Amino acid sequence: MPTARACSRRSSRRCSGNRLGGGRGPPPGGGGAPGGGGGGPGPQPVEEDADPSTDERDRLELEASRARTAETEVRLALRTKEERARALAGRAESLEGAARNEIAARERLRERREQRRREAEVAAAVHEAAGWAVHRVATALVRAGTLRDAAEAERAERDRVAAGLRQELTTVQDELRDLTDAAHRDEMARARQLARIEQLQARAVEELGVVPEVLAEEYGPHQPVPHVAGPDDDPDALPEPVPFVREEQEKRLRRAERALGALGKVNPLALEEYAALEERHTFLTTQLEDLKRSKRDLLDIVKEVDERVEQVFTEAFYDTKEQFERVFDRLFPGGEGRLVLTDPDDMLTTGIEVEARPPGKKVKRLSLLSGGERSLVAVALLVAIFKARPSPFYIMDEVEAALDDTNLGRLITLFEELRDSSQLIVITHQKRTMEVADALYGVSMRGDGVTTVVSQRIRDVAATA
Numbered sequence: 001m002p003t004a005r006a007c008s009r010r011s012s013r014r015c016s017g018n019r020l021g022g023g024r025g026p027p028p029g030g031g032g033a034p035g036g037g038g039g040g041p042g043p044q045p046v047e048e049d050a051d052p053s054t055d056e057r058d059r060l061e062l063e064a065s066r067a068r069t070a071e072t073e074v075r076l077a078l079r080t081k082e083e084r085a086r087a088l089a090g091r092a093e094s095l096e097g098a099a100r101n102e103i104a105a106r107e108r109l110r111e112r113r114e115q116r117r118r119e120a121e122v123a124a125a126v127h128e129a130a131g132w133a134v135h136r137v138a139t140a141l142v143r144a145g146t147l148r149d150a151a152e153a154e155r156a157e158r159d160r161v162a163a164g165l166r167q168e169l170t171t172v173q174d175e176l177r178d179l180t181d182a183a184h185r186d187e188m189a190r191a192r193q194l195a196r197i198e199q200l201q202a203r204a205v206e207e208l209g210v211v212p213e214v215l216a217e218e219y220g221p222h223q224p225v226p227h228v229a230g231p232d233d234d235p236d237a238l239p240e241p242v243p244f245v246r247e248e249q250e251k252r253l254r255r256a257e258r259a260l261g262a263l264g265k266v267n268p269l270a271l272e273e274y275a276a277l278e279e280r281h282t283f284l285t286t287q288l289e290d291l292k293r294s295k296r297d298l299l300d301i302v303k304e305v306d307e308r309v310e311q312v313f314t315e316a317f318y319d320t321k322e323q324f325e326r327v328f329d330r331l332f333p334g335g336e337g338r339l340v341l342t343d344p345d346d347m348l349t350t351g352i353e354v355e356a357r358p359p360g361k362k363v364k365r366l367s368l369l370s371g372g373e374r375s376l377v378a379v380a381l382l383v384a385i386f387k388a389r390p391s392p393f394y395i396m397d398e399v400e401a402a403l404d405d406t407n408l409g410r411l412i413t414l415f416e417e418l419r420d421s422s423q424l425i426v427i428t429h430q431k432r433t434m435e436v437a438d439a440l441y442g443v444s445m446r447g448d449g450v451t452t453v454v455s456q457r458i459r460d461v462a463a464t465a
Helices: 002-008 012-022 054-208 212-219 246-263 270-331 371-388 405-419 431-435 458-464
Strands: 336-341 352-357 393-397 423-427 439-445 451-457
Touching (some): 270 371, 270 405, 352 371, 405 431
């Protein structure tokens, strides 16, 4: 096409001569393209003075247009073939990749089949072993059941024998208890009778001055029994003494015993019980005194602890209060901040209120401040505590996240002051805070989900730079 255009701009004579010498153009699809080698004979020399006619010129121009059209179609067909060839090449490559993938998949499938075959063999072996184990377990269960039944029967027999022995033991214990009670009662009755006899003998000796033998001689059964005057009897009209009749005197004795029984029995173990109770009372009194003494000691210890806590808290509060005013004045130049006790008279139960007035504001309540101001006040209180009671290291997590550049610069200045005496570990996203650090540790997550920690000594990098 460029050749045709260049030819059209030449003189009509030269161009016509060239066209006359070329004959007809190549047919469509022929070798008219450059380098095709299938064209007709080359241009024939003609005389320059020959002037073609108009029809001949039109015909040649028509043939040239056809030749250009054919050349364009050939070029388009060539490009189409090239595109088709490239597409076929790409498809062939994709088919080759698919074939390779298929081969790899078949290889993996073969490996899986081999693995499954091995697993099946292992499973069969495990199944066989499990069957053997089940058989052994079943045999053991049968044997254990037999042994259990025998043990249950033996235990039942032993329980029966033990029950009989326990019943016999209970019977013997009941008999022993009854005999013991009877012996005790007899012993007590004998002791009471002896005590009564001794008491009567002593009474006779003390009150009457008569020994028991003389008393028995004078007032024995052979003597008549005088009538005992009652409160309503007339002393002058008492009946005559009557002879001693044991049955009547026994009746009198029974009446007297009933009257005595109405008064209550005498506890012969009262002295032992009193001694035991006295010992118990002494023990409890001693324990009570120990508890009272322990209570006094604990109260003294609590008082000392309260005094020490009050002292430590008071010192820490006033130190923190002084440092807070200084730190607040540095973070809020021209502002006013202080710590106030809610109950100064009771340092153990008092609360602490924070009053903060940034410059240019009249409010002092934290609830009326902005979020950044509240954060900065909290940081000021934290730094005041650090300065009042220093620690070897401090850990802070994004304390400057809500601060602007100005307040951040002031806070970084305080960090640098704290760094002189303590180690600071600051978790932050602020670039300015990272720049003043001695060492930087970055935590990130890789694409596989594994956390990676990257560290860098900032001071070393700055020194080498």
